[in-house]
Amino acid sequence: GAVLGYACLSSQSNKRAVTDEEDKKLHRRCEECTPRPRTRRRSSAPSESLGKLVLPLFPPSGVVVGMDIGGTLAKIAICFSPTQTAMATRLKAYLDSQDSYGKTGRRDKKYDFQLDDGAAVVFVKYESSRTLEALELIKEHKLISPETSIGCTGGGAVMFKSAFRDQLQLGWNEVDEMQSLVSGIAFLIQHVPESIFAFDHSSEDAMATKKYLRVGSGARYPCLLVNVGSGVSILYLESSTDYRRVGGSSSGGATFFGLAKIISECKTWKEALDLARRGDSKKVDLLVGDIYGGHYTKLGLKADVIAAYFGKLARMDRGQVTKEDLVAALLKLITYTIGNTAFLYARIYEPKDVIFTGNFLRDNDLAKSKINFMVRRLSDGKINALFTEREGYYGALGAMLNAKHPEV
C-alpha cells in the first residue's frame, strides 16, 4: 500500500506516493506553517491567524472521501483531484446527474466549493439507517474503487467498517469525532469564502446582520470552539491539531427539541423553530421589571433583563399561554444559557475569538442571533463571537482531511 503522507495545499494534486523521508519533511513543513502559540493570556502581540491546513495526497483513484455516519444522518464529503481519473469521472457524472440518490440520499449543492488548484469538494447526506443501501448503490454503479482514500467518523465508523471491507473492498481509517470537527472547521475558515461571520449588533429580538470575514483571516488562535450538538462541548484550540475539551453543558439542541416536543407537541425541528420565531417569550419569562417595576439600579439590572425563564408561569395556568410563547422562551433558555456558559469560559481562558458551531446551529440563524446577543450583552461587546456556515459537514470534511489510503 501507499506510504501515508500529507502535503501543503499548493501541492495537493501530487499523486505520487511519498517516501518515509519525504513524509517526515512534509510533516515538519506542515507543523511549521501552523503557528502554535502556547500562551493562554491575551497579549499585545500581533494576532496569529489560523494555520494552513492540508489535504491528503490524492490516491490513484483521484478521490478522497470523508464520511461522518452519525446517529441520525450520514454526511459525505468528496474531494476530486484536478487531474481526471476514470473513477473520479464516473463518480462525478453520477453525482451531477441527479440531486437525490436512493431513498434518502441528497446532494447539498449550495455547499460545493473549489480550491485554488482546481480540486473540487462536494457534499452528500443520507439517513444513517440506509447505510447498507448506500453500499449497494456504490457497488451497483461502481462509484468508489479500492484505490480511494477514505476517512470515517461517527458511530457508524466502527459499525459499518466490516460491511464496506467485505462487500466493496473499501477500507477507511476511523477519525476521532473532535479531531474531525476541528480539522473541518479550521480548513473551511482558512480556505473557503463565506464560512465564518460575526453579527452586527442588534436589539434583543431583532435578527442581526451577518458580516462574513475574509478568507484566511477568519479566526485567531488560541480560540474557544463551542460545539452545540445534542449537548454542548467547549474546546480550547491552540491550533487545528492542538486542542482539548475544557468543558461543556448538557443544555443543547436535543434539550431544545426534546422539551419543545413536550410543551408544544411539535413533531419536527423545523416546526419547533417556527413556533419559536412566532412566539413572544416575554409572555412567560419573568423580567426584572416585573419584579421591581423598573430597573434594579443598585445591582445594575435593567428592567428588560430576564430574571427567570418561564417565571411568569408560576402564577399562570397552562390555558393562559400559547405554545408559540412557550417554545420562544425555551429557545431563549437554551441559547442564552449557551451564551452565558461560553462567556464564563472565555473569562477563564481568555481566547482571542469564540467560535460557535454545531448541528443545532445549522440553518438556524435565529439561535445564532440569540447566542450573539447574550454574549455581547454579558461581555459589553468585548467578546468576538463568530459563527460558521455548513455546520452539518464539518465531521465529514475533517474525516476527509484525515483520510488515509488503505494498506490493502
Next chain:
Amino acid sequence: GAVLGYACLSSQSNKRAVTDEEDKKLHRRCEECTPRPRTRRRSSAPSESLGKLVLPLFPPSGVVVGMDIGGTLAKIAICFSPTQTAMATRLKAYLDSQDSYGKTGRRDKKYDFQLDDGAAVVFVKYESSRTLEALELIKEHKLISPETSIGCTGGGAVMFKSAFRDQLQLGWNEVDEMQSLVSGIAFLIQHVPESIFAFDHSSEDAMATKKYLRVGSGARYPCLLVNVGSGVSILYLESSTDYRRVGGSSSGGATFFGLAKIISECKTWKEALDLARRGDSKKVDLLVGDIYGGHYTKLGLKADVIAAYFGKLARMDRGQVTKEDLVAALLKLITYTIGNTAFLYARIYEPKDVIFTGNFLRDNDLAKSKINFMVRRLSDGKINALFTEREGYYGALGAMLNAKHPEV
C-alpha cells in the same frame, strides 16, 4: 428621636441611646472586628473567619422587627431584648398563645433561636396580600408600639410604608434586598448553630448526609454567595458589608416551577418536588453512554454523564414518558446548571467558599444535594460547597439587623 447606633453583640442589650461621638466609635469598633481581606486570589495565609455581626441597640420598646414583604409571602423576624418591657411582654405572650394569626399568619417555631445574652429571635410569615389585615391585627392587640425599631425590605417596603405610618404611627427604614440577604446569612452563620452545612460525598442519585459546621467557623471570606430565588444571583462577598453582584443566571426556582406546571400539570411546588423525587431522569436524559456505547475516553467523559437533558425525547413520543421522569429531568437541568454556573464563577473569582442559599432551596434538600453533586463532580471535590438552613427568613433577619429607630 434616638440617635442611631450599633453595638457589638456583647453589648446589644444596652438600651441607652448613644451619642454621635459614641456612634462613630462603635462603628469603627465594628469595622475593626470585621476583617476585610482585599485579595481575590487564593493564598496560603490562614483563613479569615466571618466577621462578627451586630444587632441594633434595643429601642425603648425592647423589640427590633425586620420585615420582608415579598411578592408572595411576607416574613417577619422579631428580636426581644433580654430586659423585659411592657410591649415586649405583650407581643411575646400574643405570639406564644397560638401558632397561627389571622387567616394566613404562621409562627415558624423551629427557627427560633436565642443569643448568648438572652435576646430571643422568633419568626412569623403570612401571605403578602394580607398585609393590611396584619396591620389591623397589630392595631387591635396593640402589639407594636412606635418606640420600636423596624427595618423593612421587599417590594412591600415601599408599598405599605404610608399605611403603617398613618394608621399605627410605625415607621421603618427601607433596607436593600441584597444587603438584607447578606446580613441575615452572615449573622446566622456566625451566631446560630445548625445554620450552615456541607454534604458528605454521595453518588449521583442518593441523598447525601449533612455535616453542620461549628458556629463561628462556618464560612470564610472572600466567598461567593449563590442566591437561588426565582432566578439566580451570584454575589462576591469580601465581608458582610462589602459585596457586589458579579453575575447570575435566569434558570432558577421559578423556571423549575413554571416548566414543571407545563410538563406535568402539577399545581404546587411541593407536588413538583414530589414528582421529581419519584421520577427517573435517565429515562429522558441522553447519556454519553447512549451515544458512544460507553465512556468517551478521549474526552474524559464517563458513560453516565448527561450529554443532553431531555435528549432521549428527541426520538420518543410524549406517551412513552411519565411526568415523574420529566420533572426529575427538569430538576437536574435546573440544579446542575446552577452547579455548573457556580463552578465557573468560582474558577474566575477563586473564593474560599461557595455558599448556596435562596428560597428555591428552602426545605429542599433534594435540590441542594444535586447542586452539591454537580459542584463536586466538576471541581473534583476541590470546591467547598456550603448550604444554609432557614432560607426563607434571611431577608427579614437582615432587615432586622439593619433596622433603625424611627425619627418620630
